[in-house]
Amino acid sequence: MVRQNYENDVRRTALWLLASICVALVIGTTESSAQQRANYRITFKDKGSESFTPDSPSYRSTLAEFTAAALERRQRTGMDPVLTEDDRPLSSAYLTRLRNLGIDVLTESRWRNCVLVNVDTLTANLLTLLPFVSGVHRIAEVHYTTMAVDCNPARPGASARQLDLLNIGPLHRAGVFGQGAMIGVIDNGFRWRSHASMQHLDVRETYDFVYNDTIVSNEAVDVFNQDGHGTLVLSLMGGYAQDSLIGVSPFSTYLLAKSEDMRGEFRVEEDLYAAAVEWLERRGAAVITSSLGYRYFDSTEASTPYSAFDGRTTFASRAVNMAVARGVVCLTAAGNEGPNARTLITPADADSVLTIGGVMRDGEQWPGSSHGPTADGRIKPDFMALGTSVIGAGIGFPSYVSVSGTSMATPQVAGVVALLRSLYPEARPWELRAALTASSELPDTMDSLRGHGLVDATYAAELLGPGIAPPTVVRGTDGSQLVVVTIFNRGPVDPVLIIGNGAPLDPIQRSHPVYVFSVDPATIPSPAVEGLIFVKGRSRPVTIPKEGNAIVCGSDVPNVVASIPSPSHTMARIAPSILSAGQRDVRVLDAGMTPHTAFIIDALGRREEVGIDAGLDIILHIPHLAPGSYRVILAGTTVLSLPLIIR
Template sequence: MSRFLSIIFLCCLPAWLWAGENYRFRVYLKDKGDGGYRVEEPEAYLSKQAIERRTKNNIAVTTADFPISRSYINMLSETGVKPVVESKWFSTVVVESADSTVVGQLQQLSIVDSVKWIWKGNLKVPAEETGEERFVSTDKPQDREYGYAEKQIRMLNGIKLHEAGFQGEGMRVAVIDAGFMNADRISAFDSLRLLGTYNIVFPGKSVFVGDDHGTKVLSCLAADIPGVMVGTAPKASYLLLKSEDSDSEYPIEEDYWTAAVEYADSAGVDVISSSLGYFSFDADELSYDQSALDGKTAMISRAASLAADRGILVFCSAGNEGNGDWEKITFPSDAAGIFTVGAIDEDKKKSSFSSVGFTADSRVKPDAVALGTGSCVIGPNGNIRYANGTSFATPILAGMGVCLWQSLPWLNNREVIRLMNRSSNRYKHPNKEFGYGIPDFYKAYKKERKNGLRSK
């Protein structure tokens, strides 16, 4: 793989070795300094696929695509802090220290614009498992090709798109989640086309331990056991990224997620599917209010939009706050230029937990809905489960979006979003619960294929 994979997170240090409670601060830099990279030579940092995506979409490589100068990172370190993770797009570096008064020293540096407290605690590293146990499904195969997952794919008219020959071949998909427990040992993923993995929270540690949320999400996309479960994009290639610290909820989650998105961009993915969302944090004073749901306020939402600006098709879950006091969509699902997914049940009624729109600036969100009540997933033991959440509606729909884009390669990411919206059953009358409704992916394919071929 290209050089960027070996250098993109050189600033990540083993913070889990520290004892006691520590603080993490987001340091906003005035600029990024000169890291030695040139827009005329993007291949020195970006992967071949990332450059090709930009070229295809007439997107210029800029200095925003390159990392922060190592000299700047060293200047921060000289104050006694430990760099944790950085954002090339926002010119920020998260640093850690057991001494909260270090903020004063940081603010005196000529390269620093401001400093914000975003986390305190002590990270708990998930135990590594060394067992060789294989997890083979014991579920009884059904007569139907898609097995227990058939209804969630049929609801989107996705089976016909698969039968037309589009199951995600050649498409590169990043899944950003909390962890993919046992996904490396589950038979349903034996055919998984794995591009790579990266643990943003614990650099150097496996993504296959600690949390199984991403395992279930991944199964909706990539499972391939005929008669038991077939995902919506079983032939796509996948990059698995862990960005969630499951033990606490602080704004640093936005920095982890942003770093994951930047990593995925540099790796050259076409699509991102993320079933993570935030609004409330363990420290109340750091939480958001609903006026921030404008796509421009939260760091994580701005990062999602920047990914879209670089030609990536981004799918995000709307959130599961429909029954709660918050009720609304969560961040980054308010971002402009991305596709936000809500949840419905098999009767095509809104799942009670599914977060609702609109955004604070009155844009339609969610964009569309898919089955999120009683979704078929594969758990960490390799067997079928049924789960509830926009977390699962999102990859179910995202996988079909992958296949649709595969079938219509002349479209860009924003055109694919418009096509999915236009093919949905409430397109003319969107609302805050369903957005534009349930997409019909085969209908979208047929209509656009005819138009595309006619224009050639």
């Protein structure tokens, strides 16, 4: 063993020396070369071997860096000890090795265990050889949000009812689709890559707890429909297919965990479920949702007595309670054993979990929805969503199916939580729960069958306000860059836009909840400038390009011009022009051609010709139109189709 350890140490030392020599040689030969340098994020494999316990010198010196207010805030969230491994400083040995190689560290992140450096491409590639480096990623100079290929306003088609019952439309129209929120989903598998509605999904990680691999779609040993249920569940949050299915939070980031074995009902699945919860919490999920539950198993395994459904006894309930204590919002399905009482499945009984039941399309109670009380007398479910004739993704033909069950209701409310997380990333689980309760049908009481009832996603966002939606940037008719933002709050607010060290800019248009700022392109350095929108102690960054438009897909942008991607404005995204009823001139930027014909098509397919002036910019003379959705068609060497909304 001693000899083996010695040989391993020699091997590691040799690799380190070789990598260091390679990097040093490259740096020495490229300092005077013309290779383009860029910013790279260097992630370390660990933080070294130094102890970081409350009685260690490193812990005490780190603690001294925090203000009293910061420590009090952490204590209020229940952190004990108040510092974690994430707060531990980066390894001084690793930083020294980088500096000895002539690499200057621009900034550090303890939480992400990484540094930012500015090097050329060859050096960046060779840095991956260093034994303490786990990843090297280039940082883009300007980031534009790219959502879906089709950037028209969301058209949910047959899935509209499930969104309407939770009043999600105003959030989607403001460009809030769950961006930045990480959702962990536990189910029987996920066939998301091959379905048209989920091609865009940002799936960060996957893990199969049944076979201990990373494959969460069907494997050879699985039954035919193993991943059907999970695919449906995922699509109700992540689906985005115009006129067929719009999920509640289609642009969130997802972690997918397969814990259910469809070959039978086995007690071990509850352990796999608990392991999945722990994994998702470690991997950074802000929301964990599951449409699984445990009570009855195959004949050879004993069922769980209802007396254990007291919210803190079963393995599954304890797992979700611990996740909530660590800041995760957990949701689970009530079960489909109604209308009788005491028909819950675990972890629907858990103290801290949001248990979701189902309603019918008219909002009335679905008889099949399970309910409590729990073994210790608490009312469950907590909230409701559509549980019958829910439109979701199928794994075969047809591509979209109508299904029922509290399994389908649960991901809808999980998506609502993700929308709120997107607007309020700093909100704590109990604050989100309080907002959902206050927005619900029964904010001050609970019904034994439906808890607080349906939630109102938009009202919950306003109650937590002010919440700043992702800003959009478009070209105004006077050539200015217009920053348009929707702010969710219970009343009008006074936001300001700050760019660099400049004076705060006030909105030029206040039509709550929409606010518009105007920025002179002459004040914007090429290619873009970073700004911050501030309101009541909250802020949201915005990238303002000197030219062209960066538009969040589906945003409801008032009184601005149409824009399309083009060779010179490749970062533009097709978004609707929003015009008031009446004659209006609309400028089309960078069409890439000179159209000879323009006309408007309404929702019924009726066509009307549009006057056109084709000079440096293309000016369309929009006739008086009734409020509604239209498409502007430009015909020249090619044909362009632009969305238009008349109010």
